Amino acid sequence: MAKPGVLTPQAEDFPRWYQDVVAKAELADNGPVRGTMVIRPTGYALWERIQREMDDRIKAAGAQNAYFPLFIPQSYLAREAEHVEGFAPELAVVTHAGGKELEEPIVVRPTSETVIGEFMAKWVQSYRDLPLLLNQWANVVRWELRPRVFLRTTEFLWQEGHTAHASREDASAYARRILHEAYQDVIAGVLGIPVVVGCKTVKERFAGAINTMTLESMMRDGKALQMGTSHELGQNFARAFGIEYTSDTGSREHAWTTSWGSTTRMVGALVMAHGDDNGMRVPPNLAPVQVLVMVVKAGDGVAEAAEQLVDDLRAAGVRVALDDRVDTAFGRRAVDAELKGVPVRIEVGPRDLADQKVTLVRRIAGSKTPTELTAVVTAAKAALAEDQDVLYSEALERREKSTVDVATVADAAEAAKTGWARIPWSTLGVEGEAELAKDAVSVRVLTRPDGGVPDGPDEADLTAWVARSY
Amino acid sequence: MAKPGVLTPQAEDFPRWYQDVVAKAELADNGPVRGTMVIRPTGYALWERIQREMDDRIKAAGAQNAYFPLFIPQSYLAREAEHVEGFAPELAVVTHAGGKELEEPIVVRPTSETVIGEFMAKWVQSYRDLPLLLNQWANVVRWELRPRVFLRTTEFLWQEGHTAHASREDASAYARRILHEAYQDVIAGVLGIPVVVGCKTVKERFAGAINTMTLESMMRDGKALQMGTSHELGQNFARAFGIEYTSDTGSREHAWTTSWGSTTRMVGALVMAHGDDNGMRVPPNLAPVQVLVMVVKAGDGVAEAAEQLVDDLRAAGVRVALDDRVDTAFGRRAVDAELKGVPVRIEVGPRDLADQKVTLVRRIAGSKTPTELTAVVTAAKAALAEDQDVLYSEALERREKSTVDVATVADAAEAAKTGWARIPWSTLGVEGEAELAKDAVSVRVLTRPDGGVPDGPDEADLTAWVARSY
Numbered sequence: 001m002a003k004p005g006v007l008t009p010q011a012e013d014f015p016r017w018y019q020d021v022v023a024k025a026e027l028a029d030n031g032p033v034r035g036t037m038v039i040r041p042t043g044y045a046l047w048e049r050i051q052r053e054m055d056d057r058i059k060a061a062g063a064q065n066a067y068f069p070l071f072i073p074q075s076y077l078a079r080e081a082e083h084v085e086g087f088a089p090e091l092a093v094v095t096h097a098g099g100k101e102l103e104e105p106i107v108v109r110p111t112s113e114t115v116i117g118e119f120m121a122k123w124v125q126s127y128r129d130l131p132l133l134l135n136q137w138a139n140v141v142r143w144e145l146r147p148r149v150f151l152r153t154t155e156f157l158w159q160e161g162h163t164a165h166a167s168r169e170d171a172s173a174y175a176r177r178i179l180h181e182a183y184q185d186v187i188a189g190v191l192g193i194p195v196v197v198g199c200k201t202v203k204e205r206f207a208g209a210i211n212t213m214t215l216e217s218m219m220r221d222g223k224a225l226q227m228g229t230s231h232e233l234g235q236n237f238a239r240a241f242g243i244e245y246t247s248d249t250g251s252r253e254h255a256w257t258t259s260w261g262s263t264t265r266m267v268g269a270l271v272m273a274h275g276d277d278n279g280m281r282v283p284p285n286l287a288p289v290q291v292l293v294m295v296v297k298a299g300d301g302v303a304e305a306a307e308q309l310v311d312d313l314r315a316a317g318v319r320v321a322l323d324d325r326v327d328t329a330f331g332r333r334a335v336d337a338e339l340k341g342v343p344v345r346i347e348v349g350p351r352d353l354a355d356q357k358v359t360l361v362r363r364i365a366g367s368k369t370p371t372e373l374t375a376v377v378t379a380a381k382a383a384l385a386e387d388q389d390v391l392y393s394e395a396l397e398r399r400e401k402s403t404v405d406v407a408t409v410a411d412a413a414e415a416a417k418t419g420w421a422r423i424p425w426s427t428l429g430v431e432g433e434a435e436l437a438k439d440a441v442s443v444r445v446l447t448r449p450d451g452g453v454p455d456g457p458d459e460a461d462l463t464a465w466v467a468r469s470y
Numbered sequence: 471m472a473k474p475g476v477l478t479p480q481a482e483d484f485p486r487w488y489q490d491v492v493a494k495a496e497l498a499d500n501g502p503v504r505g506t507m508v509i510r511p512t513g514y515a516l517w518e519r520i521q522r523e524m525d526d527r528i529k530a531a532g533a534q535n536a537y538f539p540l541f542i543p544q545s546y547l548a549r550e551a552e553h554v555e556g557f558a559p560e561l562a563v564v565t566h567a568g569g570k571e572l573e574e575p576i577v578v579r580p581t582s583e584t585v586i587g588e589f590m591a592k593w594v595q596s597y598r599d600l601p602l603l604l605n606q607w608a609n610v611v612r613w614e615l616r617p618r619v620f621l622r623t624t625e626f627l628w629q630e631g632h633t634a635h636a637s638r639e640d641a642s643a644y645a646r647r648i649l650h651e652a653y654q655d656v657i658a659g660v661l662g663i664p665v666v667v668g669c670k671t672v673k674e675r676f677a678g679a680i681n682t683m684t685l686e687s688m689m690r691d692g693k694a695l696q697m698g699t700s701h702e703l704g705q706n707f708a709r710a711f712g713i714e715y716t717s718d719t720g721s722r723e724h725a726w727t728t729s730w731g732s733t734t735r736m737v738g739a740l741v742m743a744h745g746d747d748n749g750m751r752v753p754p755n756l757a758p759v760q761v762l763v764m765v766v767k768a769g770d771g772v773a774e775a776a777e778q779l780v781d782d783l784r785a786a787g788v789r790v791a792l793d794d795r796v797d798t799a800f801g802r803r804a805v806d807a808e809l810k811g812v813p814v815r816i817e818v819g820p821r822d823l824a825d826q827k828v829t830l831v832r833r834i835a836g837s838k839t840p841t842e843l844t845a846v847v848t849a850a851k852a853a854l855a856e857d858q859d860v861l862y863s864e865a866l867e868r869r870e871k872s873t874v875d876v877a878t879v880a881d882a883a884e885a886a887k888t889g890w891a892r893i894p895w896s897t898l899g900v901e902g903e904a905e906l907a908k909d910a911v912s913v914r915v916l917t918r919p920d921g922g923v924p925d926g927p928d929e930a931d932l933t934a935w936v937a938r939s940y
Binding site for chain 1: 499501502503506507508509510511514515517518534535536537538539540541542543546558559560561562563564565566567568569575576578585588589592604608609611613615624625627
């Protein structure tokens with residue numbers, strides 16, 4: 001367990017606790033240019049695992065990876081009126097390059113609908129070219145006024161998918177497929193974070209979309225975090241960039257496009273959804289290191305037993321690492337493993353080993369159990385499976401306890417001080433939404449009674465989930 | 471085989487052939503901002519495979535991935551005098567962001583020694599913190615006067631490794647380890663491209679390095695392409711950024727740093743080292759699709775047999791894809807597979823299948839062989855193994871035939887019109903090097919008689935490899 005004082009307790013100051021974890025677990029540092037971040041190896045390993053899981057699912061949904069330029073001519077953004085209005089205040093602009101002033105300023109991509117739209121228009125000619133399903137892993141830049149590491153940074157890493165379809169129905173179905181089969185599956189199933197899936201209000205919609213779908217999660221301070229979004233762009237970008245195709249009846253039609261993104265903020269979500277006063281708690285399905293075998297101190301056969309255990313765990317399909325840095329105090333190493341949230345530690349010391357035992361430490365359950373050496377691989381695997389579910393259940397229970405149904409705007413604002421409120425969208429409406437905004441409270445997501453994702457905020461019988469948010 | 475006229479023949483106009491392949495095989499397009507590129511799915515799949523192979527080896531060498539910001543304060547670059555002199559003419563500069571003019575202009579990273587140096591100085595305190603072995607996969611920007619897709623683009627993708635060590639010996643050994651165990655192993659073993667490994671002259675050295683090591687390969691037009699570089703940076707950056715540590719005897723010392731990079735130009739190398747007049751020839755070890763099972767036309771059991779074959783090949787560990795687009799002319803699909811260089815095609819048609827046969831087409835050998843259905847998985851695997859070696863041997867033989875030993879600068883310049891020249895570095899010298907530069911000929915690499923990589927151009931008995939280059 002971490003020594004008292006390593007981290008500011010959550011209950012005392014949650015934002016400070018978050019900053020402490022990010023620093024002490026060596027996840028990230030602030031970069032030299034305001035709002036940028038340096039993702040350190042511990043943080044980046046989490047992102048790489050998220051990438052791998054997400055990329056597999058995106059490919060399974062038929063999209064192919066590509067790469068579009070970082071630099072976009074400023075004129076491209078102006079072609080879609082709502083889009084440029086939404087992004088203009090956040091742009092970074094290159095005015096000089098190669099020692100000269102440029103004739104046309106270049107923007108550093110805040111998102112790539114415009115440049116990808118330009119190329120889709122080249123590549124799409126016939127209905128046979130559709131659907132066109134593209135994805136890219138890239139960095140993007142949005143000048144943030146109130147940056148916060150992982151959650152809102154001037155530069156962040158993400159995947160952005162961009163697709164073109166022959167019909168609204170096909171575009172709509174694909175945007176939903178990604179929402180569920182990629183985003184929800186990774187966030188709930190791998191990150192162990194429950195999500196509420198629905199659509200955004202017009203106020204919260206992506207600039208240029210006809211419907212923005214979202215997944216919202218509750219952090220341990222009761223605030224909401226948007227985990228990913230999938231947009232139906234209608235024919236807005238197809239018209240702006242001339243993405244047209246010849247249909248099977250020979251007519252010329254505009255395509256229907258979608259875009260969808262998920263970012264490095266998921267690393268921040270992981271910290272804030274599961275972390276406790278001792279540091280991170282990383283869900284086993286995600287953990288780059290699921291089991292850390294620790295040599296407590298050198299002694300009769302300890303190193304050999306630890307190495308054998310690493311081999312056995314690896315052979316059993318476990319992501320395992322060895323900590324044999326006996327020149328560093330064991331307590332310090334244990335605190336570090338707690339901070340970084342390694343799900344299972346197996347401590348191998350000379351005294352236990354004399355009895356053919358080791359100690360199994362579960363970060364999520366918080367237990368320490370002497371275990372027979374011959375039984376520890378099985379016990380570790382069982383712990384990993386169990387604790388993945390424990391984290392998810394805990395988070396779901398917390399969200400349910402912290403969400404109340406209300407009937408008035410005043411009660412919604414009050415509830416949002418500590419958690420979430422649910423209120424009929426017909427009761428709240430855009431006026432109520434504007435009222436809440438004065439207290440920095442917003443409608444995070446609109447859901448349908450049947451659990452389906454709405455086509456937009458105009459549908460009947462929608463529930464508004466109201467919260468403060470990151 | 472591709473129809474005559476699809477590609478400009480290599481012998482007629484090699485640069486035009488290259489542009490044709492890049493376009494027709496759908497590898498990349500030029501981006502809207504001068505010198506940028508759009509990497510299309512076919513090209514990006516090659517890059518992803520290169521990344522995976524390189525990343526595995528970099529991790530095996532002990533380096534960890536991280537991510538540093540795209541934006542670097544302009545003042546950082548100025549701290550290392552040679553470095554800023556080398557990169558200043560190529561910088562892209564952000565002067566406005568968030569709707570305002572910035573107080574200090576920001577450069578878009580051309581490489582990250584400076585920003586990583588700044589953080590190494592924070593993280594390195596004691597000899598226990600060394601070696602610090604970092605790598606990142608990122609985009610970088612260098613304003614190029616004569617851009618060419620994949621080979622020299624304003625923005626490119628790469629990995630850049632940055633390490634800090636307690637001694638020059640350790641730094642030197644690690645820079646060499648990456649050169650051999652990561653770069654040479656991937657380029658020769660996976661890309662199937664022979665390399666000459668050595669060091670650069672002072673003129674060709676990285677700005678700020680004390681020794682730049684390189685791997686150079688010959689393209690099919692006789693020009694050289696630098697495939698990757700690994701730099702010993704001495705204590706230059708450690709002094710500029712204050713990367714200091716307390717040694718085990720308590721003294722304060724500057725660290726010794728290295729950096730090393732390999733880029734998307736390897737995709738261009740793949741085209742130019744192996745391609746022929748029908749398109750790319752992708753080495754089996756790299757190929758995203760090693761075997762393409764093609765349904766020639768629909769018919770009795772053809773689709774089922776093709777699908778079964780895909781399953782069998784996948785079960786045998788082959789990367790396989792199915793082409794069952796029978797609504798597109800078979801000839802067109804075959805030309806496309808030739809262009810994209812898929813190593814092995816298995817054509818499944820109703821007539822052959824009636825005799826329990828399929829046709830095995832080998833892109834690299836250029837053969838078409840009717841093969842028993844029951845024997846085709848084994849035959850395909852044998853072809854993949856064999857053709858990997860064939861590509862490498864062909865390229866090595868071509869290089870050896872096109873490289874001559876010369877004794878004068880004039881003969882070196884003459885030889886470089888069509889291939890490479892080898893000349894004792896003691897004969898050539900910096901004067902000869904300057905003389906050759908007038909004809910756009912340069913010293914690509916200096917090698918030692920014993921095959922080891924020199925510590926620099928001052929060693930005795932070095933051989934200079936002289937060529938025109940990309």
